[in-house]
Amino acid sequence: MSATTRRGFLAKSVLGGGAAFGLSSLLGARSSEAFAAEVDRRYDIKSGDWIPSCCNMCGGQTGILCQVVDGRLVRIKPNDANPAGFSNISDDFFANCRTEGASMCPKGNAGIMTLYDPDRLARPVRRTNPKKGIGVDPGWTEISWEEAYSEIARRMKALLDAGTPEALLWWSEDHSFTHIQGDFCQLFGTPNYSNHSNLCDTARKASFKAVTGDERPLMDAIQSRYILLFGWNPLGATKWSLLPRILTRGQERGAKLVVVDPYFSATARKAQEWIPIRPSTDGAMALAMAHVIIRDGLYDKKFVEEWTHGFDRFSDYVKDKTPAWAEKISTVPAGTIERIAREFATTQPSLADVWSGPGQHSNAVHGGAAIACLNALTGSYDRPGTLHLPNKKGNAHGHLHADKPKAPRFADDNKLYPMFHGSGVYCEIFKKLAEGTGNYPAKMGMIVFQNPMMSVPGTETVAKALSNLEFLVVNDIFLSETAQFADIVVPGTLFLERYDWNTQWVTWPVLALRQPVVKPIFGQPAEYEFICELGRRLGLRDQDGKEFFRIGALSGRPVESLSAWYEEYLSSESKNGAPKMTLEEIKALPGATWVDKGGTKYEKYRKEMSTEDLAKATCVKTQVGGIEVEQLWDKPKDQGGKKIGTRIGGKAVKGFATPTGKVEFVLTCLTGKKDAEGKPCADLPVYEPRDWQPDAQYPLYLINWKEATHTHSRTQNNRWLLELQPGNPLQVNTKTGARLGLRDGDQAWVESKFGKMKVTVHLTEEIHPEVVGTQHGFGHWALGEEAKGRGSSDSGLRPTRADPIGGQAMHKQCCVRIYRA
Amino acid sequence: MATPQDTPFPPSPPAESRREFLAGRAATAVAGALAVASLGGCGPASPPAQEGSAARRWGMVIDLRRCVACKACVASCKSENKTPPGVAYNVFIEEEQGTFPYVRRVAFTRPCMQCAKSSCAQVCPTGATYHRADGIVAVDYEKCIGCRYCIAACPYGARSFDYGHDYIEKAGNPYNEIPSSEYGASYGLRHKGGSPEGNVRKCTFCLHLQDEKGEYREPPACVRTCMGKAIHFGDLKDPEGVCVAHGEKMQALLAHRGNYRLKEELGNEPAVYYLPV
């Protein structure tokens, strides 16, 4: 017992009874009679203002309601008007949300602790130590906002004056103020704007895009009868808060949940069946399932016939991909594969989904495509209870009157990766920046709301890359590991202090507003205001000579206030987007959320084109995958047209967004292409072993995952969340541990050929014996006092390398050995 | 849950071992030493019913099939009651069971059971812990001398001592200017030496969310936020009583699936029921 506590204890014991003491006596007697009567209603749940907004503790954007009293945030609770906390299917949302109420995850509930985190950066700082490196003290000195702005603008201006705007590289988060950053970069003249997605799920995006034309299908768990998840952990990586409800409700309604994962993840724990698998071999299991389904004639023949392309080649390919073949690769017993295949095909509606588990290895895109093809066999796309192809309409990013930057991208990532995603390829960029092998010298960096030192594989490489920049600006709420490499760090805002639009992760159009519920607590500008101010100082203009960051997007008139300017920017996005409403109009809606009354639509691919559309359409006959396809475009391709339909079976229909208009077993978008490493791409969803396998020296697979209590590397300074989850011990199978002489609680080194980390060992039955793993995000050496020194970061154990097709950072491809420390 | 591969679908109800676990080991694990409980007996014979509506008996039905072990309930309780470090009104209890690959997690949230025959009130020497008419077990901080007998006595580990620690020590931090709402915020801001510092604290079923008539204006925070909508909360006395959050009839929830209470054998008669996985 510490001195204070003993004092507290004694004081109480001595004074005892009902006697008031200390300050409470000064404030008036509080006997038990007065107890109920004397009630401070100022902070009552019904007091103050309740402001609707959207969370951003993670990228999930769940709807929230925030209670503010006297300018202080008192409570955050779920926002029932926003489906993100309830259901991704409109019928379910409309019928049940009012009675049941929406949900919110622990991170959202802990938002107050991050808002008022005493370790937040309050004012801009400049480094005084020119030397940069891990563990090097930057020697921060506080500077004024004016100093920060003028120095940053001066550095940027120098690039403009030298005619090398492309020497500015820019990285940001992917759900917040991305449009304005994209606009800034384009007006400035740099093609090097990149954001977070390629650290997350661009391999999944590529897999589904190749097979269905849609990069982000969403599972309709609630209407499904059979939910088969490969390395997708919706109950751990909760993100949008509807996930737990739709999965458990789907189960209540009779669905079987099967989870294939090397780790007994939060989702596997709720599944009727957990199938442990060797990492990165999910594609092999999926192919063997396809083998069984085709062999036994269990596929949806009508759907395959009418709506798929390349079935014959695919079925030829899987002829020898037997369950016994897949067992050798995956360790999943052949009998299990047979049984799951039959269950999946005969329990309808079923769905198979995949996320980052198999999605962060060198063979990720093809593995994911094999899983996507399972749905093709059962017709499990866009029908109730299957993988839905959402209507993502929301806000419209305004058309910028400016040329695309002339310079190529610094790292040529858009040319190298055949299924390049617009978010860029961080690994390619950082590697080339470290090696000095980019297309031209990169001089300046801007990093907004990102911590690549923790989140990009290859910590040393990232450190070298960042050090190679002449001038780095970081905008963050903490002095993160990445900020340690900055020349100037400016404080950012938390989601509770700023605006944004959120199109939600649901199947029909919804647009919800994030708005400042409290003023930025240090009076700092929001990120978009920071960018806008820089744009003004640089006098950036569009083609029409309009000073973009000063002229209101709707009024066309100069707007002096930075916030007012951005409000107009947002307003034009919603006015010209699906809601056709202004910011103020959406603000006034219940929960500040616009929900399309039309709701979820199914089997949209069957929809016949209207006679008017058809009359206006340009017909393009083209050879795809050995067949002639009649595509219908809204205007010719060279005039910026886009494909709006395909003639299938004599009818002009919407079809799928693939080149053939059908679900593709043969991935025509990859035919004849080479991957980023120069290897020809297979145009079938082939299984190839990933290109780093365990060997005698490094015999174990190392993977990582998320738990509901933290997100990425951003929440580890949150005191409440740390109470829920204070660290990330390495999970080691009990038998493996015994073989290696490890005991539960031991300190150990985990070493790969690229680096090592110290861990606390937890022996468990909950992981595949060939695999060890941790929750991602811990192991900070900066960020904040609470985060520092807790748990382990595995980023340094991998090379800075992306999957060679989609450009996804390979966070899960690693082989290690472990020994006692 | 991994099942033997020939397990029929849907899965059969849980094995008996889970019930044993819930009834026994886990709760013991959190309850800590029980020795001091024998010091009890000096509390009031029949606890005073000071507040709340005698027409009601508030209780919870926690559906473990729906619980996804996210711990949002724990975080939301922190947020609602602004409890300091070391004070946990609800905790989330988990245990790994089985052998690879046939493993499972036993997992449940544990608020205060609001026992009809509580161990805590019995041992309280000052009558600070008392039973309200609506079944909620509350603590009068003015009477609590911080002796912590109740902590030792509670078989569910549902009580914690407020050592006066704070999450954020920094003076002037806005967080420290927000009082806890519990007991109608009658204790105002935390300050050194003043209640509830030095008191024993516990889950109150968020009774400050009741109106003057003793009805809930808003569901308790953990119920409200629950990601699986697993926690049902309502009046157990009224045969027609419905969950204040999602509207299900409480008695209907209890009518199926073999509900149980933790450590039933102790006879505390908790107001918190669990529905098995």
Ligand code: SF4
């Ligand atoms: S659970 Fe413990 S604290 Fe709660 S009423 Fe029962 S004995 Fe008292």
Ligand code: SF4
């Ligand atoms: S009922 Fe209220 S006090 Fe009790 S655990 Fe839930 S949130 Fe906490």
Ligand code: SF4
């Ligand atoms: S919030 Fe609900 S689902 Fe999450 S752990 Fe608590 S009881 Fe379970």
